[in-house]
Amino acid sequence: MLDTVLYARDKYLVKGGLILPDKCSMYIAGIEDAQYKEEKIHYWEDVYGFDYSPFIDVAMVEPLVDTVNNQSLITTPHKFFEFDINTVKKEELAYHNNFDLKAIDTDLCHAYIVWWDCEFPGDETVTLHTGPMHQYTHWKQTVFYMDQVLNLKKGDHIKGSIASRPNSKNPRELDVEISWNVKTDSNDKSREKSGKYNYFMR
Numbered sequence: 001m002l003d004t005v006l007y008a009r010d011k012y013l014v015k016g017g018l019i020l021p022d023k024c025s026m027y028i029a030g031i032e033d034a035q036y037k038e039e040k041i042h043y044w045e046d047v048y049g050f051d052y053s054p055f056i057d058v059a060m061v062e063p064l065v066d067t068v069n070n071q072s073l074i075t076t077p078h079k080f081f082e083f084d085i086n087t088v089k090k091e092e093l094a095y096h097n098n099f100d101l102k103a104i105d106t107d108l109c110h111a112y113i114v115w116w117d118c119e120f121p122g123d124e125t126v127t128l129h130t131g132p133m134h135q136y137t138h139w140k141q142t143v144f145y146m147d148q149v150l151n152l153k154k155g156d157h158i159k160g161s162i163a164s165r166p167n168s169k170n171p172r173e174l175d176v177e178i179s180w181n182v183k184t185d186s187n188d189k190s191r192e193k194s195g196k197y198n199y200f201m202r
Helices: 002-012 034-040 055-061
Strands: 023-031 064-066 078-084 095-102 107-120 126-129 141-152 157-166 174-183 194-201
Touching: 023 095, 023 141, 034 107, 055 194, 078 095, 107 157, 141 174, 141 194
Parallel strands: none
Antiparallel strands: 023 078, 023 107, 064 141, 095 157, 107 126, 107 141, 157 174, 174 194
């Protein structure tokens, strides 16, 4: 979608013109989501008595756009990307950035969620929030399920990276890669998992 906004900006925006909104920040956090993951992913293991488990890979690859309850958050959020729509170039929208999430509770982490905030310019800045800790919006949040379950205790860290780039066949679709590495506060090696998963956003 942003490609077309940037095209319109470069072609039609006059000097001194405004883009509303004009600044965007993106965030990632970890969530506990055992029940929904069971319904969406593991459902395929027994569909009315039939094993459709090969479909699990298909279900995992496509992130879920849905409303996440704020109570599901089990880590601090991390702002991993920000840009100014007035000046950003199309090629700069592809990124590979690091994140560091701190566990705020002792719980299991099943997925990451991503959301964005954007600002409207003016004498008084107005921000549109789309995170789970704010009022519901049409854009909801994007859920990326892991092929692991992380056993976190309060104070542990998930250090990782998130990368996004246009798909080579259809630039309106995105290839997303998330990698992670758990660093426990107590040096518990049995819980220090690492992993990586590739996703495809239509």
